Structure formats: C-alpha cells, structure tokens
Amino acid sequence: MKTLEAIKQKINKIDDENKLFIAKNLVARDPDIEKIKSDLGVHLPKSYQWFLKTYGAGGVNGVFIEGMGTPDHRYAVVEETLDFRKDHPSVLPEWVFLEWFSDDWVCLLDTSGCHETTEECPVIVYQIGEDRWEKGWDTFADYLEERFFGGGDDRKKMELLC
Template identity: 30%
Template sequence: MYERLADKLKTTSALKWFPGHGAEESWIAEVEEELGFSLPPSYRWWLVHYGNARLNGGNILTVSAPEHREYDDSDLLYIHRLNKAEDWWVSRFPNRMDLFVPDSDELYFFDTSSRNEQGEFPIMCYDLMNDLIDTYAVTFAEFLERLIDERT
C-alpha cells in the first residue's frame, strides 16, 4: 500500500530516520484514546514501521513510549498538550495538531476538522511570515513523499 513511499525512504538523504524505533500499537492506542479520534492510517503505518525522522533541523512528530512522553519534544501528544494549554492557540487553531516544525518560517499540521474517505486528515502548511495557511498534502504518505521530493 505504501511501497512507493518505502522505496523513497530507502534512498533519500534528505530525511534522516533510524530503523527499529517504531511505535508500539499500545502507545498509539493510548494517544488516540486521549485525543478522542483515530490517527490517519498512513501516519499509523509510519509510526509502526519507522516512528521517527529528522528533516531541516526539526523532528517529524512521533508517538513515544508513555514513560518518556512528558518530556519528549518529538512526541505528538506532548506537543499537542502544550499547544492546548495556550488560550490563544485554542481559539485560533482549534483543529490543529502539529506534525512537523522545521527550523524555518513554516510549520505543518494535521487539520483534524475533516477526514477523507480513507480516514486521512489533510496536512496544512502554515507560512508564519505571511500568516497564510494552505493545504500541503491530502495524506500523511503524500506529505512525506512531497518533503522528500522537494529536498532531494
């Protein structure tokens, strides 16, 4: 199902990932329970098979072991909790769940207000300099492929 992405991950030098650090299903289930919804299928696939990656000085957020979640700034739920604690963030971005915050003037997030028929959330790119938000990809798999293609 994700063969093209897996092939790109084997050959890319743009994205740094470390084999054997995938998330366990129980960790993902715990995150989904707290969030109140299922994570997108292609993101779940990524979490189980790869789990982590760095690109342009930033981490593509992952699901960490529960015992590390309270201080792991690459954990999706940890970052989501921090964001939700900010009143301005909740009022301006109620359906935003950060996914990738590179060392640049943009950030990428899941728009949890809509799902496609495969259960995927669109990934939005927030241009911080111009205060613009545009759709970057319709699935997490497409998001990763596009990041790799743009940086290869």
C-alpha cells in the first residue's frame, strides 16, 4: 500500500500546477466522520478518513471521489450512498459510494471487509446493469493512488474484471 504522505506529496505537486479540483474548504472534522459512520452504519477505513480530513472530496485528472459537500449538502457521501442503495436494492448496506467510474460502473468501499489490525478495507467495482461486482483494490489508498496517478487506461482494469 502506498503511504498516505507520498500520495499527499503527489497531490500537492499537482495542486501547485492547478490541475485538481479538491474541495479543501470542505474538509471533515472528527464529528463529521462520526456522523458519516453513524448515518451509513459502517466503519470507515483510516485512509478514507484521512482523505476526508485532508481534502474533503474531489480529485485530479478527471476523477471525482465523493466525500464532504457544500454547506447545503455537507454530507454528500451519505446522500450519494443512500441514494445508490435505494436505486440498487441488491447493493450491500456495508458499501459506501465513492465514484461513477463510467456509465455503468461505480467504485464502492466494501466496509464489511475492514481488516481489524490495519483498519483498511477493499474498494470494489460494481457493474450496475449486470448487478455484479469484483474487488478492484485492496485498500482505499491503493485505489486513490491508481485512480489519481495511474497513468494507464483504467478501463483495462474493468476489462480484466469482466
């Protein structure tokens, strides 16, 4: 797993080049993390909590990861996750919405797979039309690193999962 500090350094470098759209003014505080966990009934992995506290939401290179929202929609990840669960009843209640990957694929945290020692969980990719899913990344940090800086065609990952 990539260290969060190394990811932060890469993000900061891109930020200096004005190539990102991170919502730094909407970062989470500890009470926000507790509300998200409570409202969704899940345990959030440490790396996703770090992302929420450090950046709030957003991304780089055309990737947008859900998190904190505007003051009117402070808990955007809660809204998106609950809406997604409602629209897709077969989705497990332990899954937390992260991003639309393409028209029919989404990325979700699988909090049911949180490791007791590392407090990390896998990120899955879910194909909406087929109602199927596969593990995409071992941790949120791995997902973040690849989605932001992978440099390759992420659709190849989808093809491998099909």
